Amino acid sequence: MIEQINPRARRDAFGSKINRDHSPLLAFGLPWVSILLASLTPLLPVIAPAPILPPFAYLLLLAWRLMRPGLLPSWAGLPLGAFDDLYSGQPFGSGILLFSLTMIGLELLDARFPWRSFWQDWLIAIGLVAAYLVLALALSGARPHEDELVALVPQFLLSVLIFPVIARIVALLDRLRLLRIRRLG
Amino acid sequence: MAPPKVRGSSSNRKAQLSVFTGYLIAAAGAAIGAALLIISLWQPQALAGLRSMATDAAAPVGKAGAGARTGGQSFFEAIAGYYRAGSKNAELEQEVKVARVRLAEAAALKQENARLKAVLALRDAEQKPVALGRLIGSTSSSTRRFAYISVGSADGVAAEMPVVSPMGLVGRVLEAGRDSARVMLLTDSESTIPVRRATDDVVAFAQGQADGTLRLRLINLGLNPLKKGDVFVTSGAGGLFRPDIAVAVVDTITKDGAIARMLSNPAATDFVAVEPVWKPEAVRMLGVQAAPAKDTP
Numbered sequence: 001m002i003e004q005i006n007p008r009a010r011r012d013a014f015g016s017k018i019n020r021d022h023s024p025l026l027a028f029g030l031p032w033v034s035i036l037l038a039s040l041t042p043l044l045p046v047i048a049p050a051p052i053l054p055p056f057a058y059l060l061l062l063a064w065r066l067m068r069p070g071l072l073p074s075w076a077g078l079p080l081g082a083f084d085d086l087y088s089g090q091p092f093g094s095g096i097l098l099f100s101l102t103m104i105g106l107e108l109l110d111a112r113f114p115w116r117s118f119w120q121d122w123l124i125a126i127g128l129v130a131a132y133l134v135l136a137l138a139l140s141g142a143r144p145h146e147d148e149l150v151a152l153v154p155q156f157l158l159s160v161l162i163f164p165v166i167a168r169i170v171a172l173l174d175r176l177r178l179l180r181i182r183r184l185g
Numbered sequence: 186m187a188p189p190k191v192r193g194s195s196s197n198r199k200a201q202l203s204v205f206t207g208y209l210i211a212a213a214g215a216a217i218g219a220a221l222l223i224i225s226l227w228q229p230q231a232l233a234g235l236r237s238m239a240t241d242a243a244a245p246v247g248k249a250g251a252g253a254r255t256g257g258q259s260f261f262e263a264i265a266g267y268y269r270a271g272s273k274n275a276e277l278e279q280e281v282k283v284a285r286v287r288l289a290e291a292a293a294l295k296q297e298n299a300r301l302k303a304v305l306a307l308r309d310a311e312q313k314p315v316a317l318g319r320l321i322g323s324t325s326s327s328t329r330r331f332a333y334i335s336v337g338s339a340d341g342v343a344a345e346m347p348v349v350s351p352m353g354l355v356g357r358v359l360e361a362g363r364d365s366a367r368v369m370l371l372t373d374s375e376s377t378i379p380v381r382r383a384t385d386d387v388v389a390f391a392q393g394q395a396d397g398t399l400r401l402r403l404i405n406l407g408l409n410p411l412k413k414g415d416v417f418v419t420s421g422a423g424g425l426f427r428p429d430i431a432v433a434v435v436d437t438i439t440k441d442g443a444i445a446r447m448l449s450n451p452a453a454t455d456f457v458a459v460e461p462v463w464k465p466e467a468v469r470m471l472g473v474q475a476a477p478a479k480d481t482p
Contacts, residue, residue, distance in 0.1 A: 042322050042323060043250065043321060045247070046452075047332060048323055049370070049447065049452060050397030051328050052325060052326075054326060074208065074210065074211040075211050077211065077215070078214035078218070081218060086236055088327045089324025089330075089331045090324075091222060092221055092236070093223070093224065094218070096215075096217060096218025096221060096222075097222055099218075103214075104211045107211070136327065136328065137395075139222060139226075140327065140329050141225075141229065141329070142328060142374040142375055143374055145374065148396075151394075
């Protein structure tokens with residue numbers, strides 16, 4: 001007698017394994033789309049008299065790059081930074097420069113420390129966000145003033161605290177990214 | 186996750202080359218960014234067209250959000266209203282009584298003002314707003330303070346026009362796209378506004394600070410006459426802003442002036458009016474368009 005097969009035997013977390021495959025558009029496009037959408041945060045209905053919100057696009061870029069090295073090409077900083085500059089209020093080019101430098105820096109870091117845990121990723125993100133905020137201030141074209149560094153502190157703390165949340169969101173998107181939705185045959 | 190394994194290979198020539206090309210392209214990207222950055226720091230308006238286009242494209246999203254923001258605010262205000270309703274009611278009644286008296290006084294003053302102006306044959310140039318729009322967003326993570334409004338050159342908005350809310354001055358238009366415009370808020374560190382104390386003629390410059398306050402710097406140094414609670418209005422100097430738009434209220438006194446809070450907190454502002462430049466001839470005569478913002482010491 002033929003045993004009844006387990007109905008879940010031909011499925012995994014990403015869907016049916018028969019007749020279905022990953023969609024390249026979703027698998028490679030989702031990181032880009034999510035970072036581009038995060039660049040649109042200035043159009044959120046939050047009118048802030050001081051810089052408070054964390055740089056979401058940059059944090060998402062970091063989270064994707066730290067979680068899935070090699071998924072975003074090393075030149076991804078150019079288009080993503082350019083789009084971010086269109087809305088962020090920074091002079092055009094500052095996002096391109098900082099995003100590109102981040103991608104190069106993380107590439108070098110990967111070569112030196114290939115295996116990391118989340119805590120180390122978080123530490124790396126903290127360091128990079130601090131550098132990003134200070135450099136973005138320096139490149140903002142405004143007159144430098146010591147008060148502005150103090151004004152960055154709440155934004156920095158918020159970025160540090162929100163990074164694990166963003167990493168979780170990226171993990172969720174990563175599972176979504178690999179869903180088998182393409183029908184074969 | 187560990188990075189892909191191919192990169193460490195020393196025998197695979199193709200993999201090595203692709204790693205090298207990757208670095209090269211990334212470095213080229215950074216170089217392009219640096220070049221564009223230098224251009225846009227040198228000529229801030231060089232890429233304005235590109236930015237306006239992008240904002241125009243995304244403005245509908247912002248507009249929808251702005252409506253939701255107003256709704257949300259009134260929702261929370263309604264809840265907050267129940268808290269200590271009784272004592273608040275008593276306070277408000279008292280305030281209304283005082284305000285009625287003040288209103289009568291103001292009406293009398295207005296009448297006298299009109300009479301005196303008639304004597305002097307001065308005519309009140311009524312400033313009609315160019316356009317009414319919503320604040321649809323702001324650069325909430327950058328150090329620069331810009332906001333986006335939902336009206337653009339299609340409604341007659343042009344660069345340098347003042348943006349006011351019923352509570353006071355919000356900023357001035359920096360770049361106008363077709364359906365949206367970018368506004369430099371008062372709290373941007375590049376924004377400097379000539380102001381005077383509402384009650385007398387103590388003149389000062391109100392300069393934006395990154396933490397959302399304004400630094401008032403008195404022009405006549407010496408004994409600091411400011412007190413906490415003094416209200417500052419635009420003085421009309423420079424020709425950009427018409428006189429007597431409320432700007433800020435003094436919060437703490439410093440050596441050369443004071444730190445002031447913006448009166449029309451953009452976070453609480455919904456609709457704004459774009460007004461025409463007050464005295465275009467004067468602005469033109471002063472040469473540089475951004476005269477009051479740039480030429481301060």
